[in-house]
Amino acid sequence: MMLSPEQQKDLERAILEYVNGKGYQEAAAALKKESPFLQNSGPDAASENILERKWLTIVRLQAKIVELERRQAETEEILSRSVRNLKVPETNGESAGDGQQIKNPTLKLSKAYKGHKEPINAVAIHNSEPVFCSAASDATIRIYDYEIQSQVAMLRGHTHSVNCLVWGKETLYSGSSDMTIKSWNSSNKTNPFDFPEFTCTRTYIGHEHLISYLLNIKDTDFLISCSRDKTIRLWDKSSGYNKRTISGVNEDWIRAIDCNAKHLVSAGNDRNIFVFDLVKFTQTPDNKELQSLSLVINTFEAHENYIECIKVLKKHHPGDEDTVVFTASRDKTVGAWNYLKGTCIAILKGHENWVKGLTLIEDFGFLVSIGEDKTIRIWDIKKKKAVYVEKNAHDHFVSSVDYHPQFRIIATGSVDKSSKVWKLVNSNSLDLIAGVI
Numbered sequence: 001m002m003l004s005p006e007q008q009k010d011l012e013r014a015i016l017e018y019v020n021g022k023g024y025q026e027a028a029a030a031l032k033k034e035s036p037f038l039q040n041s042g043p044d045a046a047s048e049n050i051l052e053r054k055w056l057t058i059v060r061l062q063a064k065i066v067e068l069e070r071r072q073a074e075t076e077e078i079l080s081r082s083v084r085n086l087k088v089p090e091t092n093g094e095s096a097g098d099g100q101q102i103k104n105p106t107l108k109l110s111k112a113y114k115g116h117k118e119p120i121n122a123v124a125i126h127n128s129e130p131v132f133c134s135a136a137s138d139a140t141i142r143i144y145d146y147e148i149q150s151q152v153a154m155l156r157g158h159t160h161s162v163n164c165l166v167w168g169k170e171t172l173y174s175g176s177s178d179m180t181i182k183s184w185n186s187s188n189k190t191n192p193f194d195f196p197e198f199t200c201t202r203t204y205i206g207h208e209h210l211i212s213y214l215l216n217i218k219d220t221d222f223l224i225s226c227s228r229d230k231t232i233r234l235w236d237k238s239s240g241y242n243k244r245t246i247s248g249v250n251e252d253w254i255r256a257i258d259c260n261a262k263h264l265v266s267a268g269n270d271r272n273i274f275v276f277d278l279v280k281f282t283q284t285p286d287n288k289e290l291q292s293l294s295l296v297i298n299t300f301e302a303h304e305n306y307i308e309c310i311k312v313l314k315k316h317h318p319g320d321e322d323t324v325v326f327t328a329s330r331d332k333t334v335g336a337w338n339y340l341k342g343t344c345i346a347i348l349k350g351h352e353n354w355v356k357g358l359t360l361i362e363d364f365g366f367l368v369s370i371g372e373d374k375t376i377r378i379w380d381i382k383k384k385k386a387v388y389v390e391k392n393a394h395d396h397f398v399s400s401v402d403y404h405p406q407f408r409i410i411a412t413g414s415v416d417k418s419s420k421v422w423k424l425v426n427s428n429s430l431d432l433i434a435g436v437i
Contacts (some may be wrong), residue, residue, distance in 0.1 A: 009037040102364040105378050106427040107390050107410065111149045112420045115142055119396075120413030124165040124172075125404045129193050132402070132411045134174060134419040135162035141174055141184075143195045146409070146421045157182055157200040166214040166223075166405035168237070172198065173223060175211030176404060180204060181225055181235070204235055205243040212268070213256045222282050226254040226266060234282060244281060246292045249274060256310045258325070263297065265325050265339055267307035273325065274299045275339050300342035305330035308356050312339075313381075315362040326367055334369050334379065346384040350377055359410070361402040361424070370398040376422070394418065 003011065012035050019028045032038040118137035125132040130147040141155040141162055160177035167173075170192040172184040181204035189195035209229035216223055222243075223235040232246040232254060252269035254282050259265065264276040275298040309328040324345065327335040334348040334355055353372035360367055366387070367379040374396065376390040394414035402411045418429040 012037050012098040037264065081403065088378060100410075100426055101222070102361070102366070102426050105361075105364070105366060105388050106425055107376065107378075107388070107422040108411070108425055109210055110146065110421040110423050112418050113142075113144050114418045115151060115426070116140065116152075116417045116419075117159075119279075119415040119417060120399055120419055121161065121163045122165045123400045123413040123419055124167050125402045125407075125409065125411050126167050127169070127327075127404075129195075130407070131195055132419075132421065133165055134400075134411075134413050135165050135174060136413075136417070137161040139176070139178075141165065141171075141172070143198065144419070145195075146411075152195045153198050155184055155198060155200070157184075162208075163210060163212060163213045166216045168216050173214050173239070174423045175214050175225055177210040179207045179209060179211065179227075181207075181214065181223070182209060183237070183240075202240045204242070205238045206245075207231065207382070212254060215257050215259060217259070217282065220282070224257060224259075224264070226257045226268075228253040230254060232257060232264075232266060232276075243286060244247055244284070244290065246276065246281070246295060249292050249296060255306065255308055258310050258312045260312050260314050263312070263323070265276050265310055267302070267310040267311060269306045271301055271305065271307060271329075272299055273302045273307075273310070273327065273337065273339060273342075281338075296344055298340055300337075302327055302335055302337060302344075303329035303331050303333070305354075308354065309358045311358045311360055311367075313360065313362065325358075326358055328358045328369055328371075329353040332371075334367070336381075336384070346385055348384065348386070350386050350389070351375065353397075356399050357401045359401045361405070363382050363402055363405055368401060368403060368410060370401045372397040374398060374399070376410070376412060390422075394420070 053177045116136040119138045122135040133143045139158045143153040158176040164175040183202045184198045185201045186194040186197045207227040226232045234244040255268040255359040257266045264278040266274045276295045311326045313324040324336035325339045332351045336345040351371045355371040357370045365381045369377045376393045378388040380387045400413040410422040413419045
């Protein structure tokens with residue numbers, strides 16, 4: 001055993017202290033005679049109880065090791081449930097992690113989040129930060145960090161049910177049954193993503209009934225809302241000013257809207273799909289009179305019952321139709337339509353109750369639907385069939401869904417007052433896929 005001179009000195013002093021304490025005078029004398037460190041040495045206060053002190057140090061170090069091992073186990077457990085995909089070396093000619101193709105999709109639950117006192121109406125995942133938020137009928141919004149898997153903020157300000165959410169780059173927008181839209185930002189001037197410091201910074205007033213859906217037009221100052229008051233309104237995000245309103249077109253409650261670069265589509269209780277000229281709606285000067293009917297490009301009946309959600313396909317493959325919209329309806333079906341021609345591409349059947357929400361996984365050609373049958377269903381857009389079903393995804397109706405394409409996670413909200421984060425992963429088991437459908 002190799003010890004430094006200082007370590008040898010401490011060890012031999014400790015042994016000498018021990019044999020002296022036991023009364024072994026001859027052994028102590030022999031040790032002092034043989035040891036170069038103990039010869040001609042008198043009592044040293046620093047060496048008193050050195051063996052006991054060294055032993056206690058070892059015990060403390062062992063306790064510290066046990067504590068660090070416990071923390072490491074906790075960290076590994078969190079990482080095992082982490083929703084972010086890590087880049088790993090390529091195997092079998094296919095890259096994994098961020099580059100892995102999803103051919104046989106399946107969902108793995110990361111975590112369920114509870115806290116709301118009433119049913120959840122909407123969920124929204126932030127584009128760049130590892131957080132998502134949920135809105136509920138209890139008039140609150142909760143922000144969760146899905147990496148550390150805990151709530152980081154609860155936002156109060158609305159006086160009635162919060163029905164819809166959408167993220168901007170640094171701003172959260174919420175729409176409520178109190179007929180207002182609110183924007184929320186960090187009060188921390190140096191960190192716009194300090195979510196615990198989020199406060200209401202502006203209230204948008206103009207709608208005359210509950211607000212159903214919000215649409216943030218990226219890279220612009222525009223926010224679009226729709227309402228049970230049968231109107232669609234265009235807002236200036238920087239001022240909160242209602243720039244333009246579409247009214248007298250939809251005949252009933254407008255439940256959902258979506259858009260691409262050219263067109264805005266809406267749907268709701270009148271069971272029709274309305275297609276509007278988005279460019280004209282957003283870019284016509286404020287001082288120019290614009291009739292709502294002049295914005296209508298097409299309208300057609302799509303379902304036999306109310307339409308709950310509508311999503312425009314933004315990415316297209318060669319040979320595919322480039323004006324495709326999907327609808328979720330209370331008639332228990334999902335519809336695919338060419339919205340300019342007004343023709344049906346497909347009717348996707350499988351849900352056993354109302355279909356409440358949709359989100360697109362466009363990179364891999366999938367559509368996700370959720371419904372009051374408590375399921376999450378993933379559809380292959382090209383094959384027009386279900387390729388995965390998560391049965392009993394929640395204990396009650398699944399009310400809302402959102403997807404993050406980079407981190408490949410799906411967030412869902414439910415009438416059971418919980419929200420969940422799911423990892424979208426690739427399954428190589430055809431038996432698994434066949435078994436759950």
